[in-house]
Amino acid sequence: MRSGHLALSARGVQMQYRDRGTGKTLLAIENVDLDVPDGAFVSLLGPSGCGKSTFLKIVNGLLPATSGEIKLHRVAKGREDAMVFQDAALFPWYSVLDNVAYGLVCAGVTRGEARRRAAPFIELVGLKGFDDKYPYQLSGGMQQRANLARALAVDSAILLMDEPFAALDAQTRELMQAELLRIWNAAKKTVLFVTHQIDEAVYLSDRVVVMAARPGKVIADIEIDLPRPRPLSVKRTPEFAVYEERIWRLIAGEYEQARAAPDAAS
Amino acid sequence: MIAAREAPAVQLLGRLRSRNERVFYGVIGFVGLTLAWEIAANSGLFRKSLLSTPSAIWKAGVTDIGAGTLWPHVATSLEEFAIGFIVSLAIAIPLGLAIGWFRRIDYLLNGLLAALNATPNVALIPLIILVAGIGFESKVIVVFLSTFFAVVVTTFTGVQSIARRHLEITRSFGGSRWLAFRTVALPSTTPYILSGVRIGAGRALVGVVSRFDVWRPELHR
Amino acid sequence: MTEAAAFRVIRARARRKRHPLRRWYRGNERAILSAAGIVSFIAAWQVGSDAGLISKFFFSSPVEVAAAGALEVQKARFWEDVKISASELAIGSLAAVLLAVPLGIAIGWYRRVSLTFDPWLNFFNALPRVALIPLVVLWVGLGFEMKTIIVFFGGFFSIILPTVEGVRTVDRQLLDVARSFRAPERLIFTSLVIPGTLPFIVSGIRLAVGRVLAGVIIAEFYAQTAGLGVMIARSEASLQSDRMLFGVLIFTVLGIVLTEAVGIAERYLQRWRPSLDLEEAA
Ligand SMILES: Nc1ncnc2c1ncn2[C@@H]1O[C@H](COP(=O)(O)OP(=O)(O)O)[C@@H](O)[C@H]1O
Numbered sequence A: 001m002r003s004g005h006l007a008l009s010a011r012g013v014q015m016q017y018r019d020r021g022t023g024k025t026l027l028a029i030e031n032v033d034l035d036v037p038d039g040a041f042v043s044l045l046g047p048s049g050c051g052k053s054t055f056l057k058i059v060n061g062l063l064p065a066t067s068g069e070i071k072l073h074r075v076a077k078g079r080e081d082a083m084v085f086q087d088a089a090l091f092p093w094y095s096v097l098d099n100v101a102y103g104l105v106c107a108g109v110t111r112g113e114a115r116r117r118a119a120p121f122i123e124l125v126g127l128k129g130f131d132d133k134y135p136y137q138l139s140g141g142m143q144q145r146a147n148l149a150r151a152l153a154v155d156s157a158i159l160l161m162d163e164p165f166a167a168l169d170a171q172t173r174e175l176m177q178a179e180l181l182r183i184w185n186a187a188k189k190t191v192l193f194v195t196h197q198i199d200e201a202v203y204l205s206d207r208v209v210v211m212a213a214r215p216g217k218v219i220a221d222i223e224i225d226l227p228r229p230r231p232l233s234v235k236r237t238p239e240f241a242v243y244e245e246r247i248w249r250l251i252a253g254e255y256e257q258a259r260a261a262p263d264a265a266s
Numbered sequence B: 001m002i003a004a005r006e007a008p009a010v011q012l013l014g015r016l017r018s019r020n021e022r023v024f025y026g027v028i029g030f031v032g033l034t035l036a037w038e039i040a041a042n043s044g045l046f047r048k049s050l051l052s053t054p055s056a057i058w059k060a061g062v063t064d065i066g067a068g069t070l071w072p073h074v075a076t077s078l079e080e081f082a083i084g085f086i087v088s089l090a091i092a093i094p095l096g097l098a099i100g101w102f103r104r105i106d107y108l109l110n111g112l113l114a115a116l117n118a119t120p121n122v123a124l125i126p127l128i129i130l131v132a133g134i135g136f137e138s139k140v141i142v143v144f145l146s147t148f149f150a151v152v153v154t155t156f157t158g159v160q161s162i163a164r165r166h167l168e169i170t171r172s173f174g175g176s177r178w179l180a181f182r183t184v185a186l187p188s189t190t191p192y193i194l195s196g197v198r199i200g201a202g203r204a205l206v207g208v209v210s211r212f213d214v215w216r217p218e219l220h221r
Numbered sequence C: 001m002t003e004a005a006a007f008r009v010i011r012a013r014a015r016r017k018r019h020p021l022r023r024w025y026r027g028n029e030r031a032i033l034s035a036a037g038i039v040s041f042i043a044a045w046q047v048g049s050d051a052g053l054i055s056k057f058f059f060s061s062p063v064e065v066a067a068a069g070a071l072e073v074q075k076a077r078f079w080e081d082v083k084i085s086a087s088e089l090a091i092g093s094l095a096a097v098l099l100a101v102p103l104g105i106a107i108g109w110y111r112r113v114s115l116t117f118d119p120w121l122n123f124f125n126a127l128p129r130v131a132l133i134p135l136v137v138l139w140v141g142l143g144f145e146m147k148t149i150i151v152f153f154g155g156f157f158s159i160i161l162p163t164v165e166g167v168r169t170v171d172r173q174l175l176d177v178a179r180s181f182r183a184p185e186r187l188i189f190t191s192l193v194i195p196g197t198l199p200f201i202v203s204g205i206r207l208a209v210g211r212v213l214a215g216v217i218i219a220e221f222y223a224q225t226a227g228l229g230v231m232i233a234r235s236e237a238s239l240q241s242d243r244m245l246f247g248v249l250i251f252t253v254l255g256i257v258l259t260e261a262v263g264i265a266e267r268y269l270q271r272w273r274p275s276l277d278l279e280e281a282a
């Protein structure tokens, strides 16, 4: 099923922001190395502000890194990567169908053709019958389904997901996690998933890459050896708890260190 | 209870008030103002020729509309308004979009626009009269000026307020800047443009009706 | 397969060494282009009128306007006019702020005051201010008082309406917090209502700048007694477009200076708001 090559390979990625007004610089991420095999589900886990979004934006081409290099495995047609944003990511003036078709329109497909090709993805994410609704008529969970469908519709090899479920309530979030695994399985994609929730990362991923802040860097890379398919009940197993505990310790340890040396952290 | 012993009229008034306080006080304000105006004008304190009364205005309005003498004036005013307004929109909206969308055009024009905007329109009336007289053209120019900056400024503000996230989406999927302009900038700026048009229309109406009333050439020619 | 064919490579932005002149331009682009815009406008005006493309009779030329200005500032009459216009402006504006702010806060805070005053406010605000002039003239004549009152009206309504709006939109949630801590009315006022309303008041004052300047000019046109408005009007009558434009320019500069001053005040009062102009750059 998996072809064995790397879908994404990052080396020494560093990002320094500069405030135009004051000229002050901020090292958002420092020397990040990351390999994502084709077809894998990898999560980037870390506290808010550790540079997860920054890294995804660099991969997506929204931001130029200050140093380092990222290689994406070429695909025969279409884009290598597509982004699923966290919130406010649908155009309020477009219907669900037009929003889902938008990625294709950006790729130069005509609007009619884009709509035709978007339709099956609306069905895949479970929004059948909502084509003509506007975003304000959808619940948060449904909006994120549409958001996901837009990224799926451009048929990229890699999905970049930036905390897509962070704004949802706990029950909806769990439901969407299970849905995402179903869709991932059906669509055969590589996923790079960003989250700050330990249980979400463990439940979804083949591998969890743990990051620390100030400056953002990778502090651990953990294989999640839980069998698939994973029903939500996996979260109540002792194996799952062990993974959660292990990652929690890593993050808490990093936090203690940062507190012990506040000057080094700033 | 004290309220129970009050006269029925007072009770009624009280009920009316509590039922719809907003309308109650509003009506009192409006009626009070109109009455005060009527009384002041009739009191003989002011000359009738200078201070009209609400009842006289009402009567004159009814007579004019009946006799049809009002309509030619209204038609001319409407024409002045329409021409000045449409030309103004045709320039102001594209200009507002351009300075909002292209940073360098903004930089190039902001000093000039700020200066023109800071100049009170009325200060330009003598120039307008010098160039175009007191007729049709000068009214059109006044309408143009009254609308222009309101529309430029609101359109510009609209473009500046586009959600960054929305622009990011187009870029993220590889769409061009022109596509972002059509699919993101235009729809999200439209409400701002409309409110600019509304504000501009209000100012232009005031302009067409009254701007030249302060100009009294007989005093200094 | 070669590596170039198999991968799309995203490299870091190369740190090019730029020419110092170019770096200086990038750092000051805004100021440079603004200046360029104004300079080319003035140059085009001068060249156009020298070439006969722009009528000198109507629009004069920058050099002539400057010359007229240089002549004007040597006249005692001009400084007399400046003094009169400035006093009208200062007194009328100050009175407008001092009355509009407390009254606006009262109207916004006390429901009944508001319901009684609202129609009046809306009526007077909708009324074109020039329509008030004859009334004011009847009341106080054509002199200094009338002009000051017209200035006052221009400023008063621009400030009071946003002030009322500001008090009415004070954050309900913060109000609940204050009340749940049994904050006395006075404290609610000083810690919540006033700070919440300040930005509205300032934006009203920003609006008032244009209105009071227009008020001075309108009133002076009408009264034809003294002041810079009269100087402009008299220049028009004697067909001295250079002197007229010099007069207009004074109001332009005044408008810019006052607006800028309000802007500075605004930025100071809003300093607790996070600034949004972080740029993505390295
Ligand atoms: N456009 C920007 N300009 C300046 N600093 C930024 C910008 N975007 C993010 N940062 C800073 O970079 C760091 C990482 O941000 P981000 O990548 O958004 O983190 P995360 O997604 O992990 O919460 C933070 O300290 C943030 O304040």
Ligand SMILES: [Mg+2]
Residues within 6 Å of the ligand: A052, A053, A054, A162, A163
């Ligand atoms: Mg983030």
